[in-house]
Amino acid sequence: MSFEIFVMQVFNGLSLFTILVLMALGLGIVFGLMGVINMAHGELMTLGAYATYLTSQFFAMHLPALMDYYLIVAIVVAFCVTYVFGYALERGFVRWFYKRPLDTLLATWGLSLILQQAYRTIFGAQEVSLPLTSWLTGAWEPVEGIQLPLNRIFIIGLTILVAIGVYLLLYKTRAGLRSRAVTQNRAMSSAVGINTDRVDATTFALGAGLAGIAGAVFTMIGSTNPGTGQLYVIDSFIVVVFGGVASLFGTVASGFLIAQSQTTLEYLMSGSMAKVSILLMVILVLYFRPSGLFSSKVRS
C-alpha cells in the first residue's frame, strides 16, 4: 500500500465514522435513551432526503441564483420537517406503546412499510436525483495523488457540529437535564413536577430531526428512493447496540471502531467478507458484553 492510498484509507475511515455517527445519533436518542425500538427510523431519514429533494426543486424554480447553497437550507428544512413529524408521531402513535416494547417493534415496522409505500405513491418508485452543489464537487488535493472528496470533508465538519450541539443540548441545558431525568427515572421525574409527556415528545422529535439531517446529507453520497432508509437503519442499530444502549458516548466510540475496522477490512478483503467480519465481531463482543461496549448502569 502506497503512502497516498494509506492516507486516503485513514480519511475514508474517518469519513465513514462520521457518517455512522450521524446515522446513529438520532437512533441513539430514541432507542438508547428512550428505549423505543423505532423500526421506522430509516424512513425518517428518507423523509429528510425527500425534504432535501423538494427544497432543491424549490430553489431550481424560484431561486436559481442561490442554487449552490440549497443544501444548507435543505438541512435546516429537513431537520424541521422530521422534527415536527417526529413530534406528531410520538403524540399520535408511539406513546401508546411505551409499556409494550415488542408491540412497538411490530407497530413501527408496519409504520415503516406504510411510509415507504407512501413515498412511492407520492414521489414515484424511481430514484430522484438531486443537483450537485458546485463547491462540494470534486476533491481537495493537498499533495499530488491524495484526493479527499469535498463532500466527505463537509460531512465530517457537519457531524462534529451536530455532535457538539447534541452534547450541549443534553448536558448543558434545562431541557436536556429534564430529558435525562425522565430517562433515568420516570416516576420520580413526574413526582418533582416534570411534564414527562412533553419531554418524551420533544426527545423523540429531536431524535427524528437528527435522522432528517442524516437523510439530507446522505443525498450527496447515496441514492434517494422510497427504500433508502432500509439501507441505513440496520447499520444504525448495530452501531447503537454495539456501543451500549443508553450511552451516547458508546454510540460514538462504536461508530469509530466499526468504521475503522470496516474500511481496513474492505481494503484487505472483499466488501461482502468485510461485512461478515464486522458482524462476527459485533456478535462476539455482545456475547461477552451483552449490554454493549459502554453500558451505563441504570436502575431498573
Add this chain to the structure above:
Amino acid sequence: MSKFNRRSFLQASGSAIAASAIPGIGLLPQSALAAETVKLGLLHSLSGTIAIAEASLVDAEKMAIDEINAAGGVMGRQIETVIEDGASDWPTFAEKTKKLLQRDKVAAIVGCYTSASRKAVLPVLNQNKGLLYYPTYYEGQEQDKYVIYPSQEATQSVISAIEWMAKQQGKTFFLVGSDYIYPRTCNKIAKPTVARLGGTTVGEEYVPLGHTEFSSIINKIKAAKPDWIYSTVVGGSNVAFYKQLKAAGLGGDKQKLLSTVVSENEIDGIGKDNAVGYYACMGYFQSIKSPRNEKFVKALKAKYGQDRVVGDPMQVAYNCVYLWKMAVEKAKSFDVDKVIAASAGLELDAPEGKIKVHATNHHVSKRVRVGKARPDGQFDIVFESGIIEPNPFPKL
C-alpha cells in the same frame, strides 16, 4: 355489422364485470366472454424495493396492449389486461402467477424482473402450463419450456462489451459488482474474454446488495489504475458508486467505466451530472435513430409525458407483448404449447431493430450497443454489434 360487433362486445364486457364481482355466477358468462376477449397477465413489483426498476415496465406493456387493441386485437379479440403486484417478494410472485393462471385463466403472462422472482414462478408455470415472457437482461444459465426470454442474456452483452473495450485503448480491467448471481456470472464470462484478448484483470470486487460505501473500493481502483472499470453494481448502490467515483476525482472525464446494468432509467436516479462520460452496454438506447424507434419514443412520450425516458428493459417489455401476439397469430391458437412451438424463428421489427426468436432455446438473436452518457441523460451510441446469437449456456 360493425354495430353488432361493438354491441356484443359491450355486453360481454358487462358480463365480465358481473362475473368478477360475483364469483358464484362466473361459470356461464365466462365462456361467453372468452369468445370476445383474451386475457394477458402483467406481473411486476409495483411496491417494495424492486419497484424502482420494475414498475415502469408495466407502462410499456400497457402501451403495447393499447396499440394492439386499437389495431383490432389479437386474432380479432381485444386483450383484457390483468395486472398483479408481485410486491418484491418471491413467494408472492409464485402465488400471483397461480392466481393469474388458475382463476383469471390468462393466455400468457409478461412479468418478473429479478432472477429470483423468475425462479420462484417456474414451478407454477410448469404445473399449470402457463407461458411467461421475461423482459429483463439476465445471467443466462436457464431455458425453461414455458418461458420466452426476449432480452439479452449475459454472453450477448458481456462479450461484446469487453471486446469493444479492449479495442479502445487500454488492456487492464477492474471488475466491480453487487454480490449476487448476475454480476458473478457476468464476471465469470468477462475474465476469460479479457484474457483471450490479451488484457489483464487487475481487480475483482463485490459489494453486498444495497451497499452505499464505496470509498475503499475506489481506493483499490486508484491503486490498481485500471484502463477500464467494468461495473455490474445494481440498484441504489449504483447511485452511490457513481456519485462517490465522481467525488473522488474519477468522473467520466478521467476514468473509463462501462456498465451492463445502467440504462436511461437508472441515469434518472444517479443524476445526469454524475453519469456523464461513462459507458453502458445495452440492447436498446432511446437515442437509436430509426423511424421505428422514433415512432415508439414519440408514442410513449405522448402517453406518459414529455419528461419520460425509456430504457432497455421497458423496450423489451413492449416487445414481449408483440412477440406473444405474433406467436398466437402464427399458431392460430391461444393454446400455450402451440404458441411456444410457433415462437421459434419469429422475427419482430422492434424499436431496437430486428430481433429473432431462436429455433430451440427460447432466447433471441439481436444487436447490442455501447452508449456514452451525455449531459442530458441520453446516450451517444458509439458502437453497434452485428446480430448476436443467444448462448445461454456458455462453456465457462
